[in-house]
Amino acid sequence: MTKKFFLYAIAALGTLQSAAAQPRLIVQIVVGSMRGEDLDRYAENFGEGGFRRLTEGGTVYADSRYDYLQTTTPVSLATLTTGAMPSTHGVIGSRWVDYTTNRTVELTAGRKGPGAYHLIAPTLAETLLRHAPGSRAVTIAPEAVSAVVTAGHGGEVFWLDSARCDWVTSPYYAAEVPEWIARSNRERYNLSYISGEWRTLLERGRYLNTRNYDIALSGKSKKDKDQSGSGRLKLRSDFERMLYTPAGNTAVLGLAKQAIAQYRLGEDKIPDLLNVCLDSPRRISEAYGPESIEVEDMYYRLDRDLADFLTFVFAQVKDGSVTVVLTSDHGTSPAFDAGAEEADRFNPRQFEVIVNGFLNVRYGVGDWVVDYSDKCLWLNHNLIYERGLNLAEVQNEVAIFAMQFSGISHALAATAMRTSYFGSGYARRMQNSFYPRRSGDVILNLMPGWIEEQERCWSMSGSMYGYDTEVPLVFYGKGAGMQRVNRRVDMTAVAPTLARLAGIREPAASEGGVLEEIAE
Template identity: 30%
Template sequence: MFFKSYFTSILLIGFFLNSSVVTSQRRAKESAKIEDSAPLKTTPKLIVGIVVDQMRYDYLTRFWNHYGDDGFKRLVNEGFNCKNNHFNYAPTSTGPGHASVYTGATPSIHGIIGNNWYDKETDKPVYCAADDSYETVGATTAAGKMSPHRMTVTTITDQLRLHTQMKGKVVAIALKDRGAVLPGGHTANAAYWFLGGGEGKWISSNYYMQNLPKWVVDFNSSKVVEKYKKPWNTIEDITSYEESGPDNNTYEGLYTGESTPTFPHDLPGLWDKNSKYELLKVTPFGNSITTDFAIDAIKGEQLGTDNITDFLAISFSSTDYVGHWFGVNSKEIQDTYIRLDRDLERLLKYLDSKVGAGEYTVFLTADHGAINVPAYLKDQRIPSGYINRAEIQSELGEFIKYKYGSTALIKNYSNNQLFLDHKIIQNLDLNPKEVQETLANELLSYNTFEKVYTAYQMRNNEYTTGIPYIIQNGYNMKRSGDILVVPKPGIIDYSKTGSTHGSAQIYDTHTPLLFYGKGIIPGSTALRTEIPDIAPTIATLLGIAFPNGTTGKPITQVLE
């Protein structure tokens, strides 16, 4: 009886084990089938890349209750929100920001190390998008002498063009030339930017075209821009703007002709004293003009009307102008974002009607964040302050003259980088590494600097975390300086009014990243993502090659 019971137990165990194996195998096969049936690629009719210039992540949360359901909230609630998204390099400024979003790389790779920088080969400062080889299209000024030639790698927009045998259209739009030229990449069909002053129209470069297309000419000759020459008052009751500071304070800049930085701002009355149409850039109306033009571009270029994916790159620049002028805690910045939310709603609804709901994919991010006005922080007893550049130059000059007998060792100081004259160093029979270390130690003794690194350190070490990791990703061996300084948190080189950016500190690196639309899984993550992850994520979604300098990784949680 015992043997019979024992034998039966063995059979039962064997049965359950076999059954478990079979079940496990069946589940594995089902899982494989699911994976096999997953789409090789997603084919939206249109990709819309949106960069909001100088957008801190907390602008999403801070002004949330003022947003409507179909702008930022639609992107967050129906899309994917990367809550812990950061720039992984410095300087955090517009040119490098746009280049990094679209190349999937950092300045160490793509070469755009600032908006402007000292060029060691020509011994002159250069602008990131300037190119005297080309002429302006649409105006008689030099404002269109631009191209992406200083960006040394491809963009996601280039890769789309290459993948589709140049059939997929790429159009890039921004008030700022660099906000259009760099996202458009080397192969864009068109890039357009806004000419202010007495012009008030959109222009381009003959890098892209010989003449403006009819739809642009029609836009420029219409009265669309003129309607924004009006007083700027808050779009909602100003007393409801409890998420920002007092309207009248000493931390904000003034338009020329104003006595207080308060609403309403009489734009028609201030027009001539503030360069006419240039004034619109420093108001939320600049974003509305950009939206108007983007909608006309979708229609005029017939974007998203066939099965070959097109790409529209939009940069909203006025948020940066307003932030610089009035600061991140101003009523003006709050009103600008509430109005931008309505412009986004208008854009998304047009995409629904023209391209088709569910037929397009959007990502929204920023090119950098911004610091709260240090003068305001100081009044709140938060450590902060301003760099006295003249004092530092004088003190450093005296040190160099005492140590080496000549101040000619320094060729340039810009973007928190010191460039040395290596010919003079060689003539004085000095060791470049030792000179770098000596000057770095001297600068580190100055009260405003937290950290100082040398080019030798950047070239010979590999940093993986913290500030040195961020500095190294911004260091380009051919273009960057010999000594790189990091101001203390809260310390900036700027005026006493308005906000700025550019540092490796977290208030400049933490920016929003939202994905929405076709091929995107709704959700969110608090895991760290980085700006160079955007381009490979879009490339993976489309099933195309990554930009050729990519260092970022696809954000897998985002994709279906």
């Protein structure tokens, strides 16, 4: 009897300790295209209450990475929120080709507007709502794809409308936005974040980067004239002025504060989740490159916005029972024009045309190539079968032919991905990105530094190289001590760690291990 009572007491003590470590609110902040080095690179000009509050008072994972090729925003957000590789969660890009119809499938498109129609693996938000009755999950992002992929099938989900720059949702999630958001939209409150001119926050001598285009460099005094850039983007709408300037970050964090207050997040002991996706840093990095003053200044302004946001969050939630995780969906490449000479870029359209011509010569005239997107080339399976050809042989021929193009480092056929196991090297990372029902017939890997030619893109993500795969990862607040961890961490660990912290089961498809410094 005494022994049984002793065992019950131990179990009860464990339950109490678990409850004590469980935060009332988990806030996940994803800064688009933030490289792993950026927090240290710009630290000297950060204030004490923003990024440095997190890095100096929390658990910093100094070597956190995505271990696959397709380091693009929808793919990596899916990995962050499901804890799974793309080969498991099935998000291989924002679109792909249905092999049976040869039609393009958009990841979030459907009859009820943007929604999780094609998301396979459950997200952290879905898992929390299912296993913690009474909890809330709120997701906010400027772009619909980011919001939908991060949220999954449930919760409160908001993004910016490209026509009026209002906060919206879709009938997939709710019939309409709450009245407090509708009122803000009627007042056109988001437009107050947009300034007529983008000027540096600090005087120009304090900046580490030297390239500027659309930002005016402030002098030390009124006598010291401002320096204008050479000019690059012509922003055509309020939505673009929001997305391609620091105003986008301010607006998202502003709505996040309202959501905490209006939904009373963290009010009771049942854990809530707030996902904050910042897409503006990615758009600014793409348009100006990570070497630009525009990117640097955006970080300094975000640092101030973040300080204000953190102060609000920890004051709003009882006893400061909050866990904040700061990370990124991927890094970004060097700008193709950052060197003494412009680097060559890969032309996807030219690649499609030449490959189709090659197959015309080999097998007769036809529309052999259906589409190309995110390093994937889709072939016309119906035509291949009509001509009595072997699909695997055609795929392999195209993969071999692709290696003749400048900028292509590796090309693997889908058949090789399906029938082989690659345990290391570039092929393993390519296979980690491969989902058989959606991925192309031939997958490409470009050489280091090479990017695709795209409008408004001087820098891009989507490679297996360190500048894309290495990202910051910081936990702060409840459950996170002040320490720096130097071992390598896979980003599939974030979702299961947060699930353990919230006292719920890991998302069903999760493959990552729980970070022992946070959840043990």
